[in-house]
Amino acid sequence: MRLAFVxxxxxxxxxIAGTFCRALARQGHPVLAIDSDPLPGxxxxxxxxxxxxxxxxxxxxxxxxxEEGPRFRLRAGLTAADAVEQYAATAADGVRxxxxxxxxxxxxxxxxxxQFAFRQILRELPEDxxxxxxxxxxxxxxxxxxxxxxxxxxxxxxxxxxxSMLTARxxxxxxxxxxxxxxxxxxxxxxxxxxxxxxxEERTGLEVVGAxxxxxxxxxxxxxxxAPIDMAPDSAAVKAVESLVEQLSAERIS
Amino acid sequence: MRVAVVGKGxxxxxxxxxxxxxxMARHGASVVxxxxxxxxxxxxxxxxxxxxxxxxxxxxxxxxxxxxxHAPGWDDLIxxxxxxxxxxVRLAVVSRIDNPSPG
Numbered sequence: 001m002r003l004a005f006v007x008x009x010x011x012x013x014x015x016i017a018g019t020f021c022r023a024l025a026r027q028g029h030p031v032l033a034i035d036s037d038p039l040p041g042x043x044x045x046x047x048x049x050x051x052x053x054x055x056x057x058x059x060x061x062x063x064x065x066x067e068e069g070p071r072f073r074l075r076a077g078l079t080a081a082d083a084v085e086q087y088a089a090t091a092a093d094g095v096r097x098x099x100x101x102x103x104x105x106x107x108x109x110x111x112x113x114x115q116f117a118f119r120q121i122l123r124e125l126p127e128d129x130x131x132x133x134x135x136x137x138x139x140x141x142x143x144x145x146x147x148x149x150x151x152x153x154x155x156x157x158x159x160x161x162x163x164s165m166l167t168a169r170x171x172x173x174x175x176x177x178x179x180x181x182x183x184x185x186x187x188x189x190x191x192x193x194x195x196x197x198x199x200x201e202e203r204t205g206l207e208v209v210g211a212x213x214x215x216x217x218x219x220x221x222x223x224x225x226x227a228p229i230d231m232a233p234d235s236a237a238v239k240a241v242e243s244l245v246e247q248l249s250a251e252r253i254s
Numbered sequence: 255m256r257v258a259v260v261g262k263g264x265x266x267x268x269x270x271x272x273x274x275x276x277x278m279a280r281h282g283a284s285v286v287x288x289x290x291x292x293x294x295x296x297x298x299x300x301x302x303x304x305x306x307x308x309x310x311x312x313x314x315x316x317x318x319x320x321x322x323x324h325a326p327g328w329d330d331l332i333x334x335x336x337x338x339x340x341x342x343v344r345l346a347v348v349s350r351i352d353n354p355s356p357g
Contacts, residue, residue: 139292140293163295170293
């Protein structure tokens, strides 16, 4: 499974993505969680206490003279799978975590190098071994500028508000990738009424694959920078994300 | 007065901007509201509705695609790329949504 969460800022992408990763891992699937949002979020909702998990400089090198390919690549001999094993942080339930897309110095060079490494890892990581779940930047400007190419399933997180639904319509256009057809669906978050999923479906034209109810547990977890699945395992929101995981893994098997 | 509103996604930038713009207009100021967000939703918060918000957006996109001429000056920009919102606020969309992939 290779999927990514997008949506308007503040809709709850990170809370849902982090819970999704942990629930998928609990089913026995290896999960690589990737945050390419420069603002931290996914690490906390996975239950990590760090907010950054970069590839170290030593993992990336300049392409030697005469070699084909991009300007930077993983150090000679280091495969994508090695890079994940060695450098990804380990969260509860065995979820592995890498952070990209973050400015860590005064120049853009580090970001640039890490973006090449990011693409190489996503290109070369064996699909049968790793499930990849991404948390993409909020809004419409950044998510599809090279950070979401790996995803074959795009989950647009939508609140049943006019602004969030308009954003979802824009995102569903931007997510279209003619070279690599992929499935684009909606997940409703902060649903308060039974009709919310239907409203989102009508106003975005997207298939709604899950509806996560408004739940104060998500807000409290975010305040405490903790994982909803640890803080409120029995909350309605966590249960809804768990059933989304079950549903999507069942669809994949069938 | 020239005011800009910034903040994290979902923190209420657009809603705040719209209330500030309409309140100023109600106090008698002539107000131009510029949507500089790459995800331009200000029209919804000002109250012009879905249809008009998307019309302004597609007009802005059409400019990049060569379907519209650039405005030669400020007044022309506000006149051609703008829309009347309640309380006499004039709204214009300045940003563009999609960006080409970096190299």
